[in-house]
Amino acid sequence: MIIKKRPVITWLLNPDTPGFQEGLTFAAPKNLVNYEILNEELKHLKDIREMKPKWGLPELVMPSFERVMEKSAPAFEKIMPDLFKEFSETDECGILILRNNETLVYGFGDGQLNIWFFNEQNGHSVFHFYAGYEYVENHPKLLITDSILYDDNLLAGTIQNRIDEIGIRLRFIAVYLAVKKYVKVETVIIPQGTYTAVEGTPLEYVEKKKVVNQTGQEVIVMDSKWFKKIINDNDIPVRGFFRMQNKKNTDGEWYKELIFVDPFIRHGYHRNAKIEDDI
Numbered sequence: 001m002i003i004k005k006r007p008v009i010t011w012l013l014n015p016d017t018p019g020f021q022e023g024l025t026f027a028a029p030k031n032l033v034n035y036e037i038l039n040e041e042l043k044h045l046k047d048i049r050e051m052k053p054k055w056g057l058p059e060l061v062m063p064s065f066e067r068v069m070e071k072s073a074p075a076f077e078k079i080m081p082d083l084f085k086e087f088s089e090t091d092e093c094g095i096l097i098l099r100n101n102e103t104l105v106y107g108f109g110d111g112q113l114n115i116w117f118f119n120e121q122n123g124h125s126v127f128h129f130y131a132g133y134e135y136v137e138n139h140p141k142l143l144i145t146d147s148i149l150y151d152d153n154l155l156a157g158t159i160q161n162r163i164d165e166i167g168i169r170l171r172f173i174a175v176y177l178a179v180k181k182y183v184k185v186e187t188v189i190i191p192q193g194t195y196t197a198v199e200g201t202p203l204e205y206v207e208k209k210k211v212v213n214q215t216g217q218e219v220i221v222m223d224s225k226w227f228k229k230i231i232n233d234n235d236i237p238v239r240g241f242f243r244m245q246n247k248k249n250t251d252g253e254w255y256k257e258l259i260f261v262d263p264f265i266r267h268g269y270h271r272n273a274k275i276e277d278d279i
Contacts, residue, residue: 006058006103008118008125009095015052026127027119030153037145041130045105045116053107058095061176068183069175071240071260076178081135083174084111092177106173111135112143113170128154133170142167182258 007023014021026038076083093107103118103125112134118125132143142163148154155162240263244256 005123006097006118006120006125007123008103008105008127009058009097011125012049012055012095012105013058015049020046021125023124024127025124027154029148029151031147031151033147034145034151034154037148038127038129041116042127044130048107053091053093056094058097060097061099063099065179068260069172069179072179072183072258073171073175075258076175077171080140080171080174081138083178084108084113084133084135087174087177088112096173096176104169104173113173115170115173117169129166131166131170133167140167142170183260 007021011017011021011024020042026042029035029038087108088111091107091109094105096104096106098104101120103120105116105118107114112132114130114132116130117128119128120126129144129148134141134143144166149159149162155165157165240261243259243261245259246254247257248254
């Protein structure tokens, strides 16, 4: 897997460099009014950049991590308003690298999640839209300019499909942060310009889990440590499930950690769970 250079990341992580980064642009909208709107939304991100928020390193989400998110999402959806409040109080922000050439820049504040969506095309970071998400009386509310939402050059599909897709990305970020905080995960820092094997996998899988980083700075790979054993006996299937596990830290203080209990079939032999092999 190659992580190619993304101008928006270089720009955000070098706030002392004036102006905009070469290769940072926005999509050509169908509605001419949206030129000014996109320009203003990008300027808003520029103003935030100049405040030097703690973006942290860009984070690449691996398939195993996405599967953990998918499994845990129903549990976190039930407490989503509380998560928004929690992440707003700590001003969570960051940069997510997705494997479909998308870059999501996000930030929480005042109970609201804001994202700037970029698509990576031929060495350019192309800005498509800005959107916000908040919960009003425990009900989600999407915040996006109507003319952007209805612009066929910026978004595809029916209007409802566009609303749904944007909502999925916004909730993706909230679940992602919740998994990072409440679930034991593995982070691997990939230095610039070197091949790095994601650790913790049998030798025969290592070649498929190598990553080369060409972004110009370090990148954190988000992986899952849930390579647990599946217990089998008498062909009685048990589905995987999440639960809050009581644990004690090194100071002897009790705390809770969300863990995933792998699916298994009762009673008898043990075998290792299959690890990820689709990268």
